[in-house]
Amino acid sequence: QVQLVESGGGLVQPGGSLRLSCTASGRTFSSSFMGWFRQAPGQEREFVSVIRWWSGGSTTYADSVKGRFTISGDNDKNTVYLQMNALKPEDTAVYYCGVGYNRYGGRFQTEYAYWGQGTQVTVSS
Secondary structure (H helix, E strand, O other): OOEEEEEOOEEEOOOOOEEEEEEEEOOOOOOOEEEEEEEOOOOOOEEEEEEEHHHOOEEEEOOOOOOOEEEEEEOOOOEEEEEEOOOOHHHOEEEEEEEEOOOOOOOOHHHOOEEOOOEEEEEOO
């Protein structure tokens, strides 16, 4: 079994920044990719970003966050970060971290093996 713990969420004003962290524990070998999804009230969970260890650390971002968010991490520590800058009210959501163990792209929820409980991000003045 794998446990993922997210942290770093909170309340921030529009234009502000937050840094989310997620660490996976409980499995002895490294993951293939880790990613972030988010779910706003009344909306479906949507892809935000992924980093693929199996592909030399390649990354992909949703168009809505490209240029504002940066994903990074440490495969040996099974940790991933999401630096969020220039936050907008529409970024308000619960952010979930996931981990996968196959050579998938990481853009679809079904590719992930485990999820964290989520951390709330609220962008409001």
